[in-house]
């Protein structure tokens with residue numbers, strides 16, 4: 042037994058060396074091809090059984106694009122049947138040693154192909170909208186003296202009602218902390234930016250579905266959406282502490298994905314969870330693409346929140362991250378989610394539960410909104 046393993050490794054290694062010497066490559070097996078579509082974009086995900094390194098740049102052909110994977114083979118059931126129902130036609134064939142994949146799209150669509158991890162290749166096809174720059178411009182409101190172009194701000198107090206959110210080491214509930222901060226923030230904005238309308242998704246202890254929150258924001262003609270939350274670790278008490286702000290994008294790391302999945306778990310309180318059934322990573326990519334015209338503004342607002350909150354409170358700076366938060370999907374305005382601090386950490390929880398801490402957090406977020414409003418104003422006048 043002791044000698045067996047090295048011998049197997051040796052044989053495999055020799056076989057690999059010989060195949061390289063002979064110019065033969067181990068075929069990469071494609072196990073899944075799936076297309077996710079939205080109104081104006083399509084994401085095609087190609088997954089291999091092993092590391093996928095060899096692929097050619099997408100080539101435009103009449104009626105679509107062609108993706109070529111030299112040396113790849115495909116399993117029979119690799120094409121997701123739901124992909125066939127989409128307005129995309131996936132056709133594969135092998136020409137000599139190359140796996141060829143055809144995807145239908147318009148000649149004006151933009152096409153980006155990139156690797157996603159070791160085994161995945163993602164092709165994003167985006168239809169171009171000629172009116173894109175107008176997305177961030179004010180529609181009716183012309184600002185006068187002392188008025189801000191940022192005329193409607195939407196504040197979303199996370200959780201509520203039967204959805205208590207995280208429970209702190211000190212017994213405080215996330216839904217109560219977020220509501221207190223949201224109300225204090227509304228009051229502070231009333232002082233700092235009196236001509237700006239502040240819309241709250243909730244200002245009492247009520248349950249509100251995640252999708253309703255951005256719906257309220259869109260209906261109100263919001264120019265900025267902020268969802269307020271508190272972080273928590275699975276085990277309490279926990280040393281992790283500090284403030285972090287998120288923008289909507291597919292998660293880059295495990296920590297961000299953990300935070301998003303904890304916040305997304307709120308859907309278990311909703312009557313119909315089916316609307317979230319298709320909310321896969323690719324749907325998040327599609328949602329992110331839909332927000333591309335204001336992603337830069339979301340990033341700059343997130344950075345502003347981090348610097349003001351960590352500058353004006355004892356909460357430490359965990360930086361700006363990205364993940365797939367359902368509550369941000371569908372917002373048609375710059376949007377971020379703040380995890381103010383950790384309820385699973387004793388000192389953060391104490392601060393988050395205190396009127397002084399809540400007031401300081403609200404006041405620092407208000408400063409961030411004001412400085413964001415100023416830069417937004419400048420960006421419009423250029």
Ligand SMILES: [Zn+2]
Pocket residue numbers: 199200206207215269270271304
């Ligand atoms: Zn939360």
